Amino acid sequence: MLPSPFAFERPSTIAGAVRAVGKSGDGMFYSGGTELLLALKLRVIHTDRLIDIKGINGLDRIALNDANDIELGARCTHNKIANDPVIRAHVPALSSLCANVANIRIRSVGTIGGNLCFGEPHADPLTMLAALDARLVLIGPSGTRVVHADDFIRSELETVREPDELLTVIAFSRPTGPxxxxxxxxxxxxxxxxxxxxxxxxxxxxxxxxxxxxxxxxxxxxxxxxxxxxxxxxxxxxxxxxxxxxxxxxxxxxxxxxxxxxxxxxxxxxxxxxxxxxxxxxxxxxxxx
Ligand SMILES: Cc1cc2nc3c(=O)[nH]c(=O)nc-3n(C[C@H](O)[C@H](O)[C@H](O)COP(=O)(O)OP(=O)(O)OC[C@H]3O[C@@H](n4cnc5c(N)ncnc54)[C@H](O)[C@@H]3O)c2cc1C
Structure with a gap:
């Protein structure tokens, strides 16, 4: 089945993406599309506007910052995390987790942000991110807020993210043990x-x-x-x-x-x-x- 018709926008900034998605939540962020396109094709969800976030600079960055926090951009694919030298050096278990999510096609385009925002309970990353006490950074029209990984899911397929909030970064302290x-x-x-x-x-x-x-x-x-x-x-x-x-x-x-x-x-x-x-x-x- 084909999805119902929708418009497609490609903002180049976080502010532009937040503006484009709209307060009412009728627009939706489109990252790798591995969950979203399936759901649209099955017509279990509908939108009149997809906001492609691939063109936003810096959303796929991985870094160890001066405060000893590891930061993962929400647009990092599973493959990128699996192969990243910072993650391999400091959290090899996360590298291995991402190397074993789904299959090579999904890992190549599917992102950590899309995985978390979809809110599927049968998923791998959130369990480890909660054990790492990760913080999820959300940016919306009224500013930035930080949600702990433990508190991100409200119920099955529902997160605490507002429809016009973009998940930008996932951060956690560099582990000091196994x-x-x-x-x-x-x-x-x-x-x-x-x-x-x-x-x-x-x-x-x-x-x-x-x-x-x-x-x-x-x-x-x-x-x-x-x-x-x-x-x-x-x-x-x-x-x-x-x-x-x-x-x-x-x-x-x-x-x-x-x-x-x-x-x-x-x-x-x-x-x-x-x-x-x-x-x-x-x-x-x-x-x-
Ligand atoms: C065949 C198959 C097997 C799979 N197996 C596994 C598995 O073994 N383990 C596992 O954990 N997962 C599994 N998955 C899920 C997979 O990890 C996700 O499909 C993928 O990570 C989603 O990322 P995406 O970028 O494609 O998200 P999209 O499909 O683009 O988006 C998903 C949802 O998140 C929203 N969204 C995306 N990015 C953001 C953002 N930055 N801010 C706000 N909202 C956002 C979208 O609007 C949409 O609602 C599987 C999926 C498939 C199809």
Missing amino acids: VTYRRFKHGERPSVNVAMAWSLGPSGRTIRSARVRVGALGSRPQPLKAIEDVLQGISVAEVRPAIEAVLPTALGELEVNEDRHGGAEYKRHLAGVLLLRNADEAIAAAGSA
Whole structure:
């Protein structure tokens, strides 16, 4: 099926894109188009105007800034992130995550911003970005605001972004410990995924703090609070038994949607397996540092 007719605009600035999309939200930003064009062709969404953001300079930049924050432009494709030297050096798990999203065609044109703004719960990047405590920078007609990755999804396929706000940058502090990611999938997209980020003490053998997120079970990534609490302040050697002691409680606290990816008990089990695999990888990484 063909989409209904729409106008096409190519602004060269962020302000121009925000103006062009319009307050009422009848225009839509067009980045790689991998989700958008499918949805328009299926006529599950409609727009009278597509605002192509590919011509805006600097939206596909990746940098480590003076404040030790890593910044990803929202127009970075999965491929670009996978192959970027800054990401490979400082967050190899994110490079590997992006190298395994979808297929080569999607990774070549699909962007991190489009992935986040589509709000699909069965997605890879947001789980890791939430574990990294990433901030998402949105620019709209009334200025700039920053939303934490944890708070970006409102419900399935719905984010807190206003229709006339452009996601420009995703920023997070350069990790000071292992960052790991595991997912399980039956089809194209993850059924369950788990990401973990540790901050290590000066010796490299003690965990100062840990962030653990489980994705794809509900509409947005969820923290495993009991695991984060038990990891805080312990030595790397104590991690496995500490996690195992609280794992059933932690998994029991997860909200789980039952869908074609499986039932609640099955998905909780998968989350536990993936968490322990993350932990083993992080233990090994801390040991070899
Ligand atoms: C076959 C297939 C397999 C896939 N497998 C996976 C997978 O394994 N894991 C995974 O995580 N994802 C998967 N995806 C999703 C894929 O990652 C996304 O399609 C892609 O990243 C979307 O980026 P895009 O630039 O094409 O977005 P677009 O299609 O251009 O846009 C998507 C939505 O975001 C809005 N938007 C885009 N950029 C911005 C911005 N900067 N600011 C505000 N709004 C914006 C658009 O208006 C639109 O509503 C898959 C997709 C397909 C089609």
